[in-house]
Amino acid sequence: MTEARYPGGAGRGRSPAFIFIFLTVLLDMLSIGIIIPVLPKLILHFTGGEFNRAAEMLGIFMSVWALMQFIASPVIGALSDRFGRRPVILASNLGLGLDYLLMALAPALWVLFVGRVLAGIFSATVSAAQAYIADITPPEKRAASxxxxxxAFGLGFVLGPAVGGILGHYDLRLPFFAAAAMSLANFLYGFFVLPESLKPELRAPFRPRSVNPATTLALLRRTPELGRLGFITFIIMLAHQVLPACAVLYMGLRYGWQEREVGFLLAGVGVAGMIVQGGLVRPVVKAIGEKKAMLLGLTAGAMGFALYxxxxxxxxxxxxxxxxxLWGFAQPSVTALMTKEVSAEEQGRLQGASASLGGLSGMIGPWAFAYAFAYAVDPVNGLNLPGLPFFAASVLMxxxxxxxxxVRASLRPGPELAGSAERVE
Structure with a gap:
């Protein structure tokens, strides 16, 4: 019975469907990471070398990208609940690939801006990908998945900037072509190997009112449990914004690190994160349950940010x-707990709501942490506390x-359920 309910989990190894979803998220993050080193320079090129204007435009680009994520994530999640995960994920991959081609060929700044708007929309496919995982994975195995x-997120952000920096050394537009090629290749791969995960009888009608971000977030207020978990999700995502907003400037100012040292450090962060999320989440959650794993991750996050x-x-x-x-234990455990609070036909909307929280944190966090850093190091204020944004992130944790x-501790599976889960792993 469990095998029929979770067809993607059959067998001891990872299914082709899971591998595709993993690659989808990996390539999405890799393509985002690839353009990080070159997008500011391309904007600088279009602004005629005016750094002030380029900085202003870069801030607008980042905010608009996050805004599009906030708006589009619930729409994509709800569409996946209505039409199935497969068509939505494949359409997003195709759209993202074509969008990167548009940015690679952009003749003017406004075209590049349109490309970033579209990138924010199509990158919201993560909500459908997470719903797919919830479809094919038994509840007690979801934290590991x-x-x-x-x-995949960590690996993409480790490899992406390094690859983008190498390609951008030869041509600023080359990373965009590489990102397009990866997204289009992923679309073709998925077209042939990705089965549908959501049965027709479990699909929910698409209601335009339900995809309003504010309405979608209301799903998280349905029960006190969802409300707590939604708040924790937002806190985790908001605290994470301190790293892209301040880490490079902080390390350069306080330790005098150059690009090479920063790059090695970021690679180490990514590798450590992958070890935890890819290899340790599953056995730890199995041993202590999702709630304790979540608390362990939040505690490590508070200590780590304070240490930074x-x-x-x-x-x-x-x-x-x-x-x-070790902070990496928190988000998978929270997400797994949240999936147990809604029905199968609402998994897409749940992940869309979570992704909207990510978009909201992306609009608020970078500005807030960057302002805190600027205030903390401003010689006029005399505060001389460059670690202020990291302390703020620690308080959030x-x-x-x-x-x-x-949060309620999830029920541990009984012998019968545990045995069934083992068969479909």
């Missing part, structure tokens, strides 16, 4: 990397930890 997706903010030397900062890696203490 979401941990694997977290590893306090670290007087680069060596001490690097000691915080393995501590922060403490708030998440306090909320997590009130």
């Amino acid at each position: 979401f941990g694997m997706l977290g590893a 903010g306090w670290a007087p030397t680069g060596a001490v900062f690097m000691m915080g990397v393995p501590v922060m890696a 403490v708030l998440g930890l306090a909320a997590g203490l009130g």
Whole structure:
């Protein structure tokens, strides 16, 4: 019976469908990471070398991308509930590939801007990908599967900037062509190997009112449990914004690190995160359950951010990397707990709501943490506390930890269910 309900989990190994979803998330993150080193320089090219204007435009590009994620994520999640995961995921991959081609060939800044708007929309496919995982994975195995997706995020952001920097050295537009090729190749791969995961009888009608981001987020207020877990999800996503907003400037100012040192450090962060999310989430959750794994991750996050903010030397900062890696237990466990609070036909909307929280955090976090950093290092203020944004992120983790203490511990599977789950693993 469990095999029929979760066809994608049959067998001991990972199914082709799961591998495709993993690759979808990996290539999405890789394509995003590839253009990180070159997008500012391409904008600078279009602004005639005016750094002030280029910085302003880059900020607008980042905010609009996050806004599109916020708006599009619930729509894509709801569409996947109505029409199935397969067509939505494949359409997103195709659209993203064509969009990267548009940006690679952009003759003017406004065309590049349109490309970023479309990229924000099509990159929202993660909500459908997570719903697919919920469809094909038994509830007690979902934290491990979401941990694997977290590893895909980490790997993409480790490899992406390195590949983008190498390609961009030869031509600023070459990384966009590479990102397009990966997305289109993923579309073709999925077209032949990706089965539909959502049965027709479980599909929900598409209601335009339900895809309003505010309405979609209302799903998280349905029960106190969902409300707590939604709050924790937002806290985790918001705290994460301190890294892209401040880490590079912080390491350069406080430790005098150049691009090479920063690159090695970021690669180490990614590798440590992949070890935790790809290899340790499953056995740890199996041993202690989702709630305790979530609390462990939030505690490690609070300690790690505080260590980053306090670290007087680069060596001490690097000691915080393995501590922060344990933070990777938090999000997969929270996501797994949330999937148990809604029905099968609402998984897409749930993941869309979670992705909208990510978009909201992406609109708020970078600006807030960057402002905190600028204020903390401004010689006029005399505060001289460059670690302030990391301390703020640590406080957020403490708030998440306090909320997590009130979360219900998930029921451990009984002998019969555990045996069935083992058969479909």
